[in-house]
Amino acid sequence: MIVAGVDVGSISTKVAVLTPEKxxxxxxxxxxxxxxxxxxxxxxxxxxxGHSEDDVDxxxxxxxxxxxxPFVSKAITEITCHARGAAHLVNDSTxxxxxxxxxxxxxKIDQKGKVLDFVMNDKCAAGTGRFLQxxxxxxxxxxxxxxxxxxxxxxxxxxxxxxxxxxxxxxxxLAAGRDKGEIVAGLHQSIARRIASMAQRMGKAARITxxxxxxxxxxxxxxxxxxxxxEIIVPAECQLAGALGAALLARDYLS
Amino acid sequence: xxxxxCYAKSLCRHSKxxxxxxxxxxxxxxxxxxxxxxxxxxxxxxxxxxxVAGIYCGYCPRELVLAAGAIPVGLCGTREExxxxxxKDLPRNLCPLIKSSYGFAATDTCPYFHFSDLIIGETTCxxxxxxxxxxxxxxxxxxxxLPQIPDRExxxxxxxxxxxxxxxxxEESFAVEISEEALREAIHxxxxxxxxxxxxxxxxxxxxALISGMDLLMTTxxxxxxxxxxxxxxxxxxxxxxxxxMAAQGHQVGDxxxxxILLTGTxxxxxxxxxxxxxxxxxxxxxxxQNCSGYTCTQFMVDENDQRDxxxxxxxxxxxxxxSVMTPNPGRLALLEQMIKDFQIDGVIDLTWQAxxxxxxxxxxVSELVKNKLGLPFIQIETDYSNSDRxxxxxxxxxxxxxx
Numbered sequence: 236m237i238v239a240g241v242d243v244g245s246i247s248t249k250v251a252v253l254t255p256e257k258x259x260x261x262x263x264x265x266x267x268x269x270x271x272x273x274x275x276x277x278x279x280x281x282x283x284x285g286h287s288e289d290d291v292d293x294x295x296x297x298x299x300x301x302x303x304x305p306f307v308s309k310a311i312t313e314i315t316c317h318a319r320g321a322a323h324l325v326n327d328s329t330x331x332x333x334x335x336x337x338x339x340x341x342x343k344i345d346q347k348g349k350v351l352d353f354v355m356n357d358k359c360a361a362g363t364g365r366f367l368q369x370x371x372x373x374x375x376x377x378x379x380x381x382x383x384x385x386x387x388x389x390x391x392x393x394x395x396x397x398x399x400x401x402x403x404x405x406x407x408x409l410a411a412g413r414d415k416g417e418i419v420a421g422l423h424q425s426i427a428r429r430i431a432s433m434a435q436r437m438g439k440a441a442r443i444t445x446x447x448x449x450x451x452x453x454x455x456x457x458x459x460x461x462x463x464x465x466e467i468i469v470p471a472e473c474q475l476a477g478a479l480g481a482a483l484l485a486r487d488y489l490s
Numbered sequence: 491x492x493x494x495x496c497y498a499k500s501l502c503r504h505s506k507x508x509x510x511x512x513x514x515x516x517x518x519x520x521x522x523x524x525x526x527x528x529x530x531x532x533x534x535x536x537x538x539x540x541x542v543a544g545i546y547c548g549y550c551p552r553e554l555v556l557a558a559g560a561i562p563v564g565l566c567g568t569r570e571e572x573x574x575x576x577x578k579d580l581p582r583n584l585c586p587l588i589k590s591s592y593g594f595a596a597t598d599t600c601p602y603f604h605f606s607d608l609i610i611g612e613t614t615c616x617x618x619x620x621x622x623x624x625x626x627x628x629x630x631x632x633x634x635x636l637p638q639i640p641d642r643e644x645x646x647x648x649x650x651x652x653x654x655x656x657x658x659x660x661e662e663s664f665a666v667e668i669s670e671e672a673l674r675e676a677i678h679x680x681x682x683x684x685x686x687x688x689x690x691x692x693x694x695x696x697x698x699a700l701i702s703g704m705d706l707l708m709t710t711x712x713x714x715x716x717x718x719x720x721x722x723x724x725x726x727x728x729x730x731x732x733x734x735x736m737a738a739q740g741h742q743v744g745d746x747x748x749x750x751i752l753l754t755g756t757x758x759x760x761x762x763x764x765x766x767x768x769x770x771x772x773x774x775x776x777x778x779x780q781n782c783s784g785y786t787c788t789q790f791m792v793d794e795n796d797q798r799d800x801x802x803x804x805x806x807x808x809x810x811x812x813x814s815v816m817t818p819n820p821g822r823l824a825l826l827e828q829m830i831k832d833f834q835i836d837g838v839i840d841l842t843w844q845a846x847x848x849x850x851x852x853x854x855x856v857s858e859l860v861k862n863k864l865g866l867p868f869i870q871i872e873t874d875y876s877n878s879d880r881x882x883x884x885x886x887x888x889x890x891x892x893x894x
Contacts, residue, residue, distance in 0.1 A: 299881070299885070311892065312885050312888045312889040312892060313885070313889075314885070314886075314889035314892070315889055315892045315893075338882070349893075350889065350892065350893045351893075352861070352867075352868075352893075353889060355882070355885070355886055
């Protein structure tokens with residue numbers, strides 16, 4: 236049995252293919268056409284594996300682009316998929332924090348990765364991947380550099396939680412001659428606090444799985460650890476949890 | 491396109507298996523026509539000298555208007571269109587219901603406001619009572635002082651005084667005298683309306699449901715604008731009969747597995763139905779609504795054999811409505827718990843219009859009841875009338891339905 240999960244996110248597209256022997260992944264920037272990128276990434280991975288689309292028994296589509304994929308057998312929200320994927324990657328975790336390109340979500344899960352409750356940011360883009368990209372650009376940096384730059388720095392207090400106003404605030408701080416590292420450390424802290432206040436609405440969790448592209452930012456992870464007082468686990472496949480979950484749900488669906 | 495996908499995947503599942511298309515009761519059309527037909531009825535009534543009182547809220551004791559031989563009519567306030575105009579005078583971060591109501595009045599785009607001789611408001615929430623001050627510059631507005639700790643004796647006394655005052659205001663404005671006999675007749679007529687409305691909403695105690703949430707919403711919303719309240723009762727009775735007849739022939743909406751959702755919180759109407767339509771596009775059914783536009787007010791029928799002062803009977807009736815403006819408000823939780831049982835509910839959505847503080851805060855209590863006490867999936871959604879967040883809400887609602 237071969238199943239696949241296709242997660243078309245706002246920034247990147249992730250595909251997971253599950254064969255009886257192994258799990259393989261492929262990632263690509265989504266660009267402007269979720270439909271084409273979704274299909275191309277999916278076909279690309281199948282080709283690498285020496286399979287055709289006809290060999291695949293079930294495909295689950297997820298992510299904001301899920302509704303534009305004509306080849307999927309079923310569309311499932313990224314909330315359900317992330318929960319399933321994260322539970323597979325990390326044992327005994329009761330909560331998933333996923334920070335993606337355009338939203339952040341906190342999901343309470345059971346042992347099997349079933350969603351028990353969830354919250355999503357609903358007010359604005361602050362605390363999302365896009366927000367970090369904007370701020371990085373304002374600082375003349377790449378997102379990947381943010382973590383390193385903030386290491387060991389005393390965080391400055393940032394007050395704006397609106398993505399646009401936060402950018403103005405950062406520009407103001409730069410004009411005042413403040414250290415970039417301290418600004419970034421402050422940014423991580425304010426995002427962590429915002430995420431924590433959402434997470435605390437879901438009750439306590441001792442072991443939290445952190446997924447999504449933003450989880451690769453170690454500086455933000457350690458802030459979250461501190462603010463939430465919990466173990467924060469970032470699986471190596473943190474960006475692939477949604478696609479993996481989709482593929483696992485495809486397998487569940489068939490059996 | 492997404493809509494069609496969701497719709498086909500879910501609501502039609504049952505019918506599709508049987509190779510049929512889902513049938514809607516033909517009589518629904520008569521409700522859709524109310525608005526056009528009504529314009530003429532109102533115009534003719536006004537020409538005959540009949541008075542019209544515009545109302546905004548379930549707390550308005552409409553029996554007093556009926557007893558004066560006047561028409562009580564719900565005013566527009568459920569659409570996005572006039573909000574921009576309202577924001578010229580009102581702050582942006584105010585609840586959309588208040589902005590929409592004011593916008594319709596200020597732009598003279600609500601025909602019922604246009605025909606109204608008197609507007610009756612109540613001091614329900616801060617936004618509304620201050621908005622009524624501005625509304626008073628456009629039309630004669632009478633604001634009733636609604637007490638907000640309902641179980642105190644002083645509250646009932648104050649509210650009874652307020653009903654007496656309203657009676658005088660109506661009598662003076664409309665140059666009539668309201669007799670006790672007319673008032674008792676109005677109480678009877680309003681009871682009839684509530685009885686039929688409840689019977690219609692109760693159709694969905696059946697599992698699978700017999701009528702979709704969107705159809706129920708459209709029907710109950712439209713009938714509220716009907717000039718002839720007795721005719722409204724007859725129309726609802728005919729619709730109930732038709733739905734029952736269709737059910738007897740095996741027609742139903744969704745199937746045993748369709749998630750049965752209860753919508754609670756702030757009121758909805760046509761134009762602000764996005765949560766109801768999203769739930770039904772995504773494969774669920776809103777089988778019941780615990781809000782003032784839905785089931786809540788149908789609970790408060792009056793004992794017609796009660797020989798006490800009718801104004802006192804009405805004061806008690808209206809003070810029992812469990813809106814979040816009341817403190818404490820245990821009646822809402824009790825009603826919710828009962829409805830969750832009666833309608834075999836699988837999940838509860840609590841809708842809060844942006845900047846509605848009372849419903850927003852009270853969501854904590856609703857969540858405790860639904861999640862902790864009853865162990866059912868629960869989600870609070872805070873939004874406004876616009877469609878800007880429709881797709882992000884769709885993710886949330888779909889994920890919520892996936893939990894069930």
